[in-house]
Amino acid sequence: xxxxxxxxxxxxxxxxxVLTGYLGAGKTTLLNRIxxxxxxxxxxxxxxxxxxxxxxxxxxxxxDEEVFEMNNGCICxxxxxxxxxxxxxxxxxxxxxxxxxxxxxxLANPAPVAQTFFVDEGVRAKARLDAIVTVVDAKHLPQRLxxxxxxxxxxxxxxxxxxxxxxxxxxxxxxxxxxxxxSINRFAVIHRTExxxxxxxxxxxxxxxxxxxxxxxxxxxxxxxxHEHNEDVTSVSxxxxxxxxxxxxxxxxxxxxxxxxxxxxxxxGILSYANDDRRFAFQAVHMIxxxxxxxxxxxxxxxxxxxxxxxxxLNRPRLRRGFEGCVVD
Amino acid sequence: xxxxxxxxLLGTRGVHRDLAAFVVAARFDxxxxxxxxxxxxxxxxxxxxxxxxNWRKFAVHDGAAxxxxxxxxxxxxxxxxxxxxxxRIGSDGAIADVGDFRSKWVEHVAAHPGDKGKGLVAxxxxxxxxxxxxxxxxxxxxxxxxxxTGLAFDAKGKRVAGSHxxxxxxxxxxxxxxxxxxxxxxxxxxxLAIHPDxxxxxxxxxxxxxxxxxxxxxxxxxxxxxxAKTQSLSFTRNGKWLASSGADAMVLWPFFxxxxxxxxxxxxxxxDGIICTQVAAHPQQEMVAGGFADGLVVLADINxxxxxxxxxxxxGPISALAWSADGTQLAIGTExxxxxxxxxxxxEG
Numbered sequence: 001x002x003x004x005x006x007x008x009x010x011x012x013x014x015x016x017x018v019l020t021g022y023l024g025a026g027k028t029t030l031l032n033r034i035x036x037x038x039x040x041x042x043x044x045x046x047x048x049x050x051x052x053x054x055x056x057x058x059x060x061x062x063x064d065e066e067v068f069e070m071n072n073g074c075i076c077x078x079x080x081x082x083x084x085x086x087x088x089x090x091x092x093x094x095x096x097x098x099x100x101x102x103x104x105x106x107l108a109n110p111a112p113v114a115q116t117f118f119v120d121e122g123v124r125a126k127a128r129l130d131a132i133v134t135v136v137d138a139k140h141l142p143q144r145l146x147x148x149x150x151x152x153x154x155x156x157x158x159x160x161x162x163x164x165x166x167x168x169x170x171x172x173x174x175x176x177x178x179x180x181x182x183s184i185n186r187f188a189v190i191h192r193t194e195x196x197x198x199x200x201x202x203x204x205x206x207x208x209x210x211x212x213x214x215x216x217x218x219x220x221x222x223x224x225x226x227h228e229h230n231e232d233v234t235s236v237s238x239x240x241x242x243x244x245x246x247x248x249x250x251x252x253x254x255x256x257x258x259x260x261x262x263x264x265x266x267x268x269g270i271l272s273y274a275n276d277d278r279r280f281a282f283q284a285v286h287m288i289x290x291x292x293x294x295x296x297x298x299x300x301x302x303x304x305x306x307x308x309x310x311x312x313x314l315n316r317p318r319l320r321r322g323f324e325g326c327v328v329d
Numbered sequence: 330x331x332x333x334x335x336x337x338l339l340g341t342r343g344v345h346r347d348l349a350a351f352v353v354a355a356r357f358d359x360x361x362x363x364x365x366x367x368x369x370x371x372x373x374x375x376x377x378x379x380x381x382x383n384w385r386k387f388a389v390h391d392g393a394a395x396x397x398x399x400x401x402x403x404x405x406x407x408x409x410x411x412x413x414x415x416x417r418i419g420s421d422g423a424i425a426d427v428g429d430f431r432s433k434w435v436e437h438v439a440a441h442p443g444d445k446g447k448g449l450v451a452x453x454x455x456x457x458x459x460x461x462x463x464x465x466x467x468x469x470x471x472x473x474x475x476x477x478t479g480l481a482f483d484a485k486g487k488r489v490a491g492s493h494x495x496x497x498x499x500x501x502x503x504x505x506x507x508x509x510x511x512x513x514x515x516x517x518x519x520x521l522a523i524h525p526d527x528x529x530x531x532x533x534x535x536x537x538x539x540x541x542x543x544x545x546x547x548x549x550x551x552x553x554x555x556x557a558k559t560q561s562l563s564f565t566r567n568g569k570w571l572a573s574s575g576a577d578a579m580v581l582w583p584f585f586x587x588x589x590x591x592x593x594x595x596x597x598x599x600x601d602g603i604i605c606t607q608v609a610a611h612p613q614q615e616m617v618a619g620g621f622a623d624g625l626v627v628l629a630d631i632n633x634x635x636x637x638x639x640x641x642x643x644x645g646p647i648s649a650l651a652w653s654a655d656g657t658q659l660a661i662g663t664e665x666x667x668x669x670x671x672x673x674x675x676x677e678g
Contacts, residue, residue, distance in 0.1 A: 059392070061411070062432040064455065066475050068494050068517050071536050081494060081517050081535075082476055089411060089434060093393040094350040094370035120535075121557060 013128040014091075016100045017204055018113050020154045021135030022144055023106035026164040030135055030196035030203070031103060037200055041098040044090050046083070048105050059097065061086055065105060067112045070119060074287040076262045079116040084123055091126045099204060100127065107150050110134075110157035111265070114285045131206035134158035134188075135196065138177050139168040145180065145231075152233040155181055156265040156310045157285075158188045159206060167194045184233045185310055187268075233265065235310040238320050242327035243274035244305050249326040253282070253289065256322065260313070261287030269307035272297065274328045282307070338628075338671050339640040339661075344381040345669035348374055352662025354397035355649035358404050359442060363420040364660045365406045366649070366668045367394035373408055373418055374668065378658055381670055387422045390414055401440040401448025401463045409435030415452045417465065427465045430454045437479060441486035449502060451489050453477035458491050460502060471500050471507065479521030479532065492521035492532045497542070499530060512542045514549065522562040522571070524584060531571060533559035539573060539582075541589070550589055552582055556604070561650075563610040565617070570631060572608040572617045579605050579619040579629060597629040598636050609650040609659075618659055620647025626661055628673075639671055 021027040035045065044059040063082045070077040083102065090100065104113060110132055117129040134154045137144075144151035155161065161181060166174055178190060189206075191198050249271065257264065267284040278293040297303050307323055339345065351369030357378075358365070366374045371390035377383065390410030398407045404420040407427065415428035415435050427450060428435070437453040448463035458471040458480065471491075479492035482502075490499045496513040518532035518540065531541040531550070537558055541550030552573075559575035570581045571589070578599020582589040598605075598619055607620035615631040623642035629635070645665030652659055657674035661667075 060432065061434070064476065066494065068535075069515075071516050079535075084535075085436070085476065085478065089393065089395055089436070092351040092353050092369035092395070093411070094368070 014097070014100055014126060015130035015205055015207075016087075016102060016117065016127050017130050017206075018110060018132045019101060019103045019135070020108060020110050020132060020157070021106065021162075022137065022140075022151065022154075024140070025106075025135045025137040026162070026193075026196040027103060027106075027135045030133075030162060030164075031101065033196060034101065034200050034203065039200060042095075043204075044097050044100045046086055046100065046102045048103065059090075059093075061090075065108065072119075074261065076111070076286040077115060077119065077288055078112040079119050080112045083113065083116050084120050087123045087127050099130070101204075107148070109150055109153055111153070111285055114157065114266075115288050118285060118288045118290050130204070131159040132157050133160045133162060133203050135162045135164055136177075136181070138163055138165045138174055138192075141177050142180065149232075152184055152231065153265060155184045155188070156233045156235070158185060160203060161185075161188045161190045162196060162198065162203070163190055163192045164196050165194065166192045180231070183231050184235065186235050187237070187308055187310070233310065233312055234314055235308065236314050236316050236319060237306060237308040238323045239304050239306040240324055240327055241302075241304055243303070244271045244280075244326050245328045246273050246280075252322050252326055253284075256319075257284055257287045257289055260311075263313045264309060264311040266310045267308065269305070270294075271305045271307075272303040337638045337641050338673070339626075339669055342673065343640070343669045343671045344376075345667065346374075346384050347666055348372075348386075348662075348668050349666045351393075351664050352649045352666060352668055353394050355651040355660035355662045355668070356397050356399050356406060357651060357653040357658060357660065358399045358406060358420060359654060360403040361653040361655050361658065362404065364651075364653075364658065364670050365397060365418065366660070366662050367397040367408050368666070369393045371410060371412070373397070373406070375418070375420065375422060376670060377420075378653065378670070381672075385422055387418065387424060389416055389418060389424055395434060395436050396438040396452070398438045398440045398450075401442050401450055403442075407438045407440050407450055407452075409438045409452050411435075413454075415450075415459075425465070427461055428452065428454075428459060428467070430459075437477065437491075439480050439482050439489070441482040443486050449482065449486060449489075451480060451482070453480050453491060456493070458489060458500070460489065468502075469507070471498075471509070473498055478517075478519045481521055481523045483523045483527045484525045485527065488523075488527070490521060490523055490530055492518040494518070497521055497530055497532055499544075510544075514540050514542075516540075519558065520560060520562055522564060524571075525564055525566065525568040529584065531562060533562060533573070533575070537575060539571075548590070552589055552594070555580070561607045561609075563608045563617070565610040565615055565631070566612055567615075569615070570610070570617075572610050572619075574605045574608050574619075577602050577604055579608050579617055581617065581631060595631070595634075597631070597634060598627045603642075607647045607650040609652055611656050612652050612654055613656040618650050618652070620650050620661065622646045624663060624667075626650070628659075640669065 066082040269282040271280040282291040373389045392411040396409040406418045413430040440450045450461040460468045475494040477491040499510040517535035520533040537555040538553035555575040561574040578596035582594045604622045609618045625642040626640035628637040644667035645663035649662030659671040661669045
């Protein structure tokens with residue numbers, strides 16, 4: 001537990017975990033587990049359906065999801081106004097808590113929650129998105145994917161996927177459903193569970209949005225194209241060994257997000273800029289992008305730039321050419 | 330160092346304390362006899378203006394206090410908290426429940442003295458404005474399309490307004506049948522003020538701008554150019570100027586001579602790149618107090634632009650500023666728990 005704390009970025013920002021998943025997938029069960037486990041930490045929990053939680057020892061905030069469009073020129077930029085107010089209010093409280101957990105409603109699109117943490121200056125100054133955790137029901141996921149957009153979106157956005165109710169399916173069905181998840185989002189960490197039972201350190205304080213871990217997972221799946229399901233949502237990643245020219249990258253990614261923002265659910269990258277010893281971390285949700293230098297490259301670490309796209313209508317050759325065109329001459 | 334401090338009124342005319350929690354709001358009661366500071370640890374600290382060495386702490390909310398207003402009565406206060414409680418605090422520290430909204434936060438409170446004991450108290454709870462009479466009896470609940478982000482009575486106490494997504498709503502408090510006036514403008518409105526003459530409502534917006542409606546003819550007013558969100562709006566007593574935070578100066582929009590439409594605002598105490606976080610117009614004169622993100626507090630004369638330094642940039646971002654009704658006392662609070670009262674009354678001799 002102490003390790004998880006020291007692993008987290010030391011930026012003084014409160015980590016925020018977003019918990020998504022369909023009704024009945026096991027979200028509330030997972031939340032109850034997090035809140036009742038004796039971990040000695042204090043979490044503020046933002047929920048929509050008050051009364052389902054079986055605990056009262058933590059700070060629980062009841063809210064209505066209020067999504068609104070920003071008038072900032074991004075056609076797909078929506079944010080959660082209620083979260084802006086709640087994070088602002090929570091930051092006034094004395095006795096800091098160790099994190100905020102936001103439970104979304106079953107049908108929620110995760111984009112507005114994620115974008116809130118990119119767009120609002122007041123929120124950004126106090127809190128950072130730690131990870132999006134999506135709980136899916138092993139038995140019913142295939143059906144959900146057939147009848148809704150949101151099920152695929154929730155998987156696409158996830159940093160961590162809790163593949164729950166594994167006891168209700170055969171090993172073959174379980175493998176099939178995991179393959180389907182992988183074909184949508186090959187970069188998320190998947191935990192198989194029964195009754196949402198898993199150690200909370202596999203869910204909280206992931207530091208997923210500082211990207212390193214997510215991208216380190218990527219290589220295992222990069223060559224794994226064997227299970228194509230013709231999913232609506234897919235993920236691709238590319239890497240280049242030559243250093244990146246920041247100006248070229250900014251021009252390319254800016255135009256790409258502008259043009260294809262609505263299709264690009266999540267974009268993440270770790271870049272090696274020419275003449276800089278620090279790693280540059282880039283991420284975007286739809287058209288809203290953010291980037292910053294994170295720690296230096298380690299001496300024994302290959303300085304490889306890598307970018308990941310999760311979304312719809314991904315044109316792999318075109319994206320590859322675009323990214324490869326960003327290297328220094 | 331002592332020389333530097335002495336240039337600020339805090340050193341010569343101030344009494345201050347470290348209250349060790351985020352100062353959410355500061356207010357004086359209507360009589361001006363008591364100052365109150367509501368904190369992020371749920372406590373409210375009371376200080377009698379004639380006994381400023383004696384700070385009294387009262388546990389009022391189980392959680393954080395979120396809002397504070399002078400009560401409708403001459404003495405005492407109304408506070409709201411994230412424990413869902415709307416409470417009345419006497420100037421002696423006696424605490425009574427006015428409302429209990431359980432898991433919903435009470436984010437904004439307001440009160441109006443009315444005529445002869447017919448005062449009003451209002452609070453926001455999610456999408457509702459809840460209105461009480463002076464005795465604390467609930468009068469009505471006014472529903473809105475989305476959560477409320479600002480609340481104010483007009484100067485006469487005849488109307489109450491709330492800001493929310495896509496605009497603001499204005500209600501006649503005494504109406505038998507409620508038919509509110511809906512002021513519409515797309516976007517997220519995050520704070521609200523009503524002009525002292527009752528003919529304009531102004532909101533702050535998510536996109537670092539202000540929006541206003543002139544009620545007589547429905548004219549829209551757009552005021553933009555802020556580098557940060559405006560958290561604090563304050564009209565001068567005569568309504569000539571609207572002071573606002575959100576820029577690296579106090580920004581004042583003229584509400585005369587056809588303004589603010591087509592007019593440039595004046596900027597006071599700017600130039601060093603530090604964002605102004607709080608403004609409070611003087612209740613009597615054309616002066617405005619401004620607090621900044623580095624802790625600096627200044628008093629500015631609007632007509633001459635003369636600046637009087639009040640508190641040095643040392644005690645954390647300014648989160649609360651309030652004047653006593655007679656304008657002789659200024660209360661200051663910061664995010665890091667510093668609180669002060671500055672005495673600006675004329676000194677004998």
